[in-house]
Amino acid sequence: MENFDVAIIGAGPGGYVAAIHAAKSGLKVALVERDKVGGACYNTGCIPSKIMLEHSKLVQEIRRGTNWGVTVPTIDIDFSKLMRRKDAVVEELLNNIESFIESAQITFYRGEASVSAEKKVTVGDEHFEAKHVILATGSHPFVPPFKGLETSTYYTTDTFFDLKELPKQLTIIGGGVIAIEMAFALAPMGTEVTVLNYSKDILQTEEPDARPIIKERMKQLGINLVTNFAFEEFKGNVIQTSIGNFEFENLLFATGRRPNSEIAEALDLKMDGRLIRTTTDYETSIPGIYAIGDLVGGFQLAHTASAEGMHVIDTILGKNLPSLNQQQIPRCVYTHPEIATFGMLEHEAPADAIVTKMNLPTNPKALLEGNTQGFMKFVASPEGDIYGACVVGDGATEMINAMLAVKVMGGSVKDLARMVFPHPTVSEHIGDAARAVFGKAIHQ
Numbered sequence: 001m002e003n004f005d006v007a008i009i010g011a012g013p014g015g016y017v018a019a020i021h022a023a024k025s026g027l028k029v030a031l032v033e034r035d036k037v038g039g040a041c042y043n044t045g046c047i048p049s050k051i052m053l054e055h056s057k058l059v060q061e062i063r064r065g066t067n068w069g070v071t072v073p074t075i076d077i078d079f080s081k082l083m084r085r086k087d088a089v090v091e092e093l094l095n096n097i098e099s100f101i102e103s104a105q106i107t108f109y110r111g112e113a114s115v116s117a118e119k120k121v122t123v124g125d126e127h128f129e130a131k132h133v134i135l136a137t138g139s140h141p142f143v144p145p146f147k148g149l150e151t152s153t154y155y156t157t158d159t160f161f162d163l164k165e166l167p168k169q170l171t172i173i174g175g176g177v178i179a180i181e182m183a184f185a186l187a188p189m190g191t192e193v194t195v196l197n198y199s200k201d202i203l204q205t206e207e208p209d210a211r212p213i214i215k216e217r218m219k220q221l222g223i224n225l226v227t228n229f230a231f232e233e234f235k236g237n238v239i240q241t242s243i244g245n246f247e248f249e250n251l252l253f254a255t256g257r258r259p260n261s262e263i264a265e266a267l268d269l270k271m272d273g274r275l276i277r278t279t280t281d282y283e284t285s286i287p288g289i290y291a292i293g294d295l296v297g298g299f300q301l302a303h304t305a306s307a308e309g310m311h312v313i314d315t316i317l318g319k320n321l322p323s324l325n326q327q328q329i330p331r332c333v334y335t336h337p338e339i340a341t342f343g344m345l346e347h348e349a350p351a352d353a354i355v356t357k358m359n360l361p362t363n364p365k366a367l368l369e370g371n372t373q374g375f376m377k378f379v380a381s382p383e384g385d386i387y388g389a390c391v392v393g394d395g396a397t398e399m400i401n402a403m404l405a406v407k408v409m410g411g412s413v414k415d416l417a418r419m420v421f422p423h424p425t426v427s428e429h430i431g432d433a434a435r436a437v438f439g440k441a442i443h444q
Contacts, residue, residue: 002107004030006316007121007261008309009113012039013302014293015136016097018309025317030130031106032113032123037097039138040157040257041302042090045115048161049178051086052185054336058365059188060336064370077189079166086161098117101166115263117286132288132316135264135276136309139257139294148234154251171248175202175227177333178256180214184335187221194224198231203333207390208347209357210339213373217336233401259295272297280323281315282308299329327388328408334399337374340400343388343407349379354389356380358437359431360393362443363415365424369394376433378403384412384437399427413437 006022008015011033013057019031038045101108119133143149143368156273157178170178170186170344175197187193195202196220202210202225218225230242239246259274270277270285275297282290290312293305307324314321333339346355360366360374374393380386386407406415413434421428432441 001120002030002128004028004128004130006030006116006132006134006313007032007119007128008134009080009115009121010036010039010136010138010293011037011097011101011108012136012138012293012305013041014166014305014309015039015134015166016083016101017306018136018292018313019106019132020100020104021310022313022315022316023106025313026315027313029104029106030109030121030128031101032109032111034110034112036092036093036094037101037111039058039302040140042093042097044158044161045178047090047303049157049181049185049408051089052082052161053181053336055082055085056185056188057336060183060240063188068370077166079189080164083161083164095180097363113263113326115289117267117289119288133270133359134309135284135289135291135295136213136293136305137260137263137295139259139300142256143253144231144255146231146234151236152234152251154253156253160252167250169249170194170252170352171196171246171250172252172254173197174254174256175199176205176254177203179252181334182254183218183223184221187218187223192222192224192250194226194246196229196231196241197225197227199227200228202227203339206331206333206339206347207341207377207392209375209377210333210390213337213392214335214339215331217373246316257294257300261295264291267348282312283315296354298324298326299331301329301331303402304329322347330397330404332400334397337371337393338396339390339392340396341388341390342400342404343386345388345390346377346379349387350381352382354378354380354382354437356433356441358433358436358441358444360426360429363424363426363429365426366393366429368424369426376429378413378433378437380437384414386411386413393426395426399430402427402430 005027008019009032011211019029023029109123114122119130171191171194183193183195232240264276276291276295278296282292284291292308294300326444327343357375357377361372366372371394377390379388389403416434421431432443435441
């Protein structure tokens with residue numbers, strides 16, 4: 001029976017990154033995947049959804065040009081061609097991952113894995129042992145057990161990205177990141193989109209000041225947002241609610257995800273609800289078996305899973321690094337405009353925190369680009385320590401990294417206030433927002 005230093009179950013963003021990091025650190029690695037490499041992120045999640053959002057953004061840019069004076073007679077959308085492009089981009093990325101795995105000399109097994117408490121792994125007819133095992137099996141879409149749902153046909157994110165034709169109408173159940181992003185992906189293409197969210201507001205895990213901006217943009221795109229009601233029953237293509245009935249042609253559930261915990265259950269690992277209980281180094285109740293990504297607590301994001309996977313490998317190597325700091329993990333929403341956040345939100349900060357907010361219309365680059373919906377926001381201590389930050393605007397998911405880098409390196413808003421940003425750029429607003437903490441903003 002072959003022996004490995006580490007066996008990793010699941011080749012998504014947590015598993016394949018951990019495997020390559022381990023192999024390049026000198027460990028002998030086995031990696032197991034029952035489906036495609038890249039996991040949900042690359043195949044049915046972040047990557048295909050962001051490709052569709054890029055297509056949508058292009059359509060919006062063309063329309064903006066028309067308003068400026070660059071007239072385009074018609075916008076003809078070949079949706080099947082766009083989806084073929086999506087497939088080609090995904091395939092290229094998956095091929096890249098497989099080549100990275102191969103070049104790192106990782107032993108790759110395809111199939112369903114079972115794991116024993118003694119860290120013996122079985123994949124089909126093959127058996128091997130490992131000193132350490134990392135569970136990185138990801139999650140699957142959750143569909144609430146609504147009354148009558150068996151009478152309706154619907155999509156989840158596992159099936160939605162197989163669309164070949166642009167839907168004329170789409171009803172989305174949910175109000176979180178995935179639901180709102182998919183509304184933004186389809187509405188500008190001409191799809192009539194209705195979002196049904198039973199709670200009082202959308203994007204409730206995100207910056208509160210961003211929500212009115214996103215809702216206003218949804219209204220401009222013709223998205224019908226319905227909130228604050230109760231679902232009663234599904235009858236074929238009709239959804240009965242406490243505020244009336246809603247008919248649909250196509251239905252997408254974007255109502256969260258649940259961990260793929262079959263291996264954890266078979267091992268009888270200790271759990272915290274649906275999630276695997278771990279130490280701060282992601283070790284489970286069985287020594288030498290670790291769990292990362294959507295199987296554990298914290299932010300269920302691809303980049304979080306990757307960071308957790310590398311942390312586990314560094315722990316195995318005896319590096320004794322600090323635990324992953326959740327306050328230093330960026331959270332992104334790829335709507336138009338984008339939302340990017342890290343650290344504390346305003347209502348989570350100490351009472352003496354200083355909150356500054358610089359709206360984008362005062363920024364020359366944002367104004368000349370026509371991207372004025374948004375702001376930059378700092379939550380800081382009176383001394384300038386960065387508790388959190390948020391950027392709402394075009395390119396926010398890139399600009400947030402400058403602010404986060406300063407926090408990670410132990411800097412403060414004073415360092416950002418002293419930094420010389422190029423002009424004209426939207427990012428120079430970061431420096432002004434930092435100066436605003438001390439009442440010295442130039443453009444406010």
